[in-house]
Amino acid sequence: MICATRSQIGGYVGSLLNAGSVGFVVIAVLVLTAAGFVLVRGRAVASVSGDARRLHSLPNYYGYFAGMMVAVPALLLTALWMLIQPMVIQNTVIDLIPADMVAEGSSVNLVMSDVRRVADGLDVAVAQGAMTADAAAALEADQTDVRALLADVGVALGSDVAAPVLEAAQKYRVMTARGTGTMAFVVLALAILGLIAAMWMSTGNFRARNMVERGVLVLLMLAASLAILTTVGIVLSMLFESMNFFRMHPWTDFFFGGKWAPNFRGDSDLSILPLLWGTMYISVIALLVAVPIGLFSAIYLSEYASSSVRSFAKPLLEILAGIPTIVYGLFALLTVGPFLVNVFGRGDNGLLGVEWMSGATAVLTAGLVMGIMLIPFVSSLSDDIINAVPQSLRDGSFGLGATHSETVRQVVLPAALPGIVGAILLAASRAIGETMIVVLGAGAIARFSANPLEAMTTITTRIVSQLTGDTNFASPETLVAFALGLTLFVLTLGLNVLALYIVRKYREQYE
């Protein structure tokens, strides 16, 4: 599925050619928009016989108004049409495929992707001039070898084309062509209607600026609500597939089973508990590394360091936060892992002469490296929080004769504690959701074990491995990734909300 063959590339180019008409529509709308700007602005100015002072708004606003009337409805309709059309076509075409074709160990989606590929292939063939459009529409599977025909134009198919698939592909082409044609007509008509309306409305007394500003405000609101849309998209996309998963696999096994053993022939044990154990173990090690180092760095930087040391060390530490996680992953796999094996493994050849660790991937490897990644996260958050403790508290403590460290330990840290707890929770949520370090450094074996030198696996690694390679969205082994993702989302969301709540509450305390 992932392997890119020329056929896929060819197919996409084919669908691009198809999308070419959409591109044409968009360009036509843009041209109309520009024309509308010039025309309506001119008309507004002409309506007051060239004396722009007698217009309600500046002349350009009449132009913007025209542009808005032409472009916004037309482009919105185009986007909506392109979202809905494939669904409608798919639902119609799917009826053409007999149920027994689907039953042969594949799914409707797989058959549909065959249909699309054949349809795209026919498009390419027509585009390259290998056949006429009429000939493509009249093809019969039992008379022509469609596979050989498409191979000639550079579209390789995995198997021979069955008659229903070809029929469906032709229906697909016809409907796509008709749908796109209708769309072009409707969208252009809408754009022209908008232009006419703008022309008609734009006279000297028309309040163009107010209309434009109201329109812009709506666009700004739409942009802001995209955040909600994203969240809804995340939740819905995972919820639907998770429900599909729980229909095929008992939820009791997922949440309370003890074994993770996916088996692509079916009958797998898919329990989240071993993965959760690995995730938590690695996160705890990471926090054990990051919290002391990060916290002490923050204390030193905010309480002791001179401003020159601070301006030098703080940005350097923050470089660690800017390094992509793939770099840490590679560092874990190729540097830290082999180093740990050298120390704890390899029998008499190792540094300790023990044989405790066999492979470079282990809980400790991933935990240590993730800890390094989290140091700047903990330190800059705690730094902010310690700086927010009012100076008067410190001065009071100094005045009673406490040393600087006593002040920090007995006054500043207790005052900053809720904030620091919040920072640690945020770091923990980062650790739980981190992917690349554990994919490369933690290993792939799901088990309950307390030995940090063993390979274990985490939620994120399993999501990656269940969703890459050949994925079949009808099997619980693939769909379990969505249930894992949903659990991960809920887990990190809970930690974040809790942490943000604590931090916000704490900030209010001293304001």
Added chain:
Amino acid sequence: MTDMPIENAGAAPAPRKGSLLEQDARTRKRNRAEARFKAYGILAIAMGLLMLVILLTTIVGRGTGAFQQTFLTVEVELLEEKLDKKGNRDLADIKKVSTFGYAPLMRAALEAKVAEIGFETDLKSKEMAALLSKSAAADLRNFVLENPDMIGETVEFKFLAQSRVDGYLKERVTRASIANDKNISAAQLDLVDALVAEGSLQKQFNLAFITGADASDQRPEAAGMGVSMIGSLFMMLVVLVLALPIGVAASIYLEEFAPKNWITDIIEVNIANLAAVPSIVFGILGLAVFINYMHLPNSAPLVGGLVLTLMTLPTIIISTRASLKAVPPSIRDAALGVGASKMQSVFHHVLPLAAPGILTGTIIGLAQALGETAPLLLIGMVGFIASNAPETIGEGLMSPNSAMPAQIYEWAKRADPAFYERAWGGIIILLVFLITMNAIAVMLRRRFERRW
């Protein structure tokens, strides 16, 4: 503490003995604790910086090798009777000769070279040719196809050496380590030593690593970052085109226009939470919505760009809001005072003043998106060989490609250790991009930042 029992108040502490200038035991203890505490802080910072130094030296130490590659320079006779039998230099005819037609020419050239340096060996010519990369014949063929006039002449050609030879020159492969390696033998290494001594086999700067395409498992020596760089470029283009306008629009609404009500609250909490959602969750969203539902092509930079846009939006919104907030209200009031509308005051005055801050935030958001790997794994930007550079913008967006971090991950997973060097080298290239972007952001901030 005031309501503490004060029974002991009458019993004054024992009078101090000795000089006031001398510290008593308790003070010494407290001062030692003070010094210790300070030392912990210094130690923590030193540890953090040490990690940074180790990380950077590892990257540089292991990765610079990828920018050098071993080449063998020999003179090849481009025999006319092999390459262009008809002799009319018709490109279509020359193209009919496959790489198998070029292999004998290479072997002959290699044998001539060995004879020339007077090296006695019982290696067969096929074993000698095995020193060269499996893509050497294809390189020669491409050269001839580009310069058909050279047929019949003798040209000096730089052949890519195979990865074991390259590793031997870079001391990754030693004579001890090849005992069980069927790709190279000790006799072949003897020949390598002789060729190195003669000077025709040497390491040179390897431009193909930066500009070239990925290669299959068998040819680590030919793998390059170029095509995946283009993939990353297209993704960043999508992110920039979508995330910047949407992010700025959302921030303007939230900062300047939004009424204080529960809808605004929900949006704000949402953005704060989206910024902390694990990146892999965005990958799942991309797979479910863009690929499964909308049927956009797998592995396409367009899909990667869309996913990264959603991921970067919160970052851009947060930094844009901060820079809008930094514009003092007096600017808005002045604009409103001379009769501008609210919208005009924002778009004509506040936004231009906030622009440097917005740009800085956008660049930092882009840098974050450039290094992100996890969501790309789920939408299929790993696992295939990105071997063709796209020719048009549409193809660049829609045809499968890799991205820089995905390419690095791909190399890190392969079995041959020669790819690890490539992965580290790829990281150097990636970090150069990130450092440049961050440097631009810092410069912008320094140059244009205003304090009111």
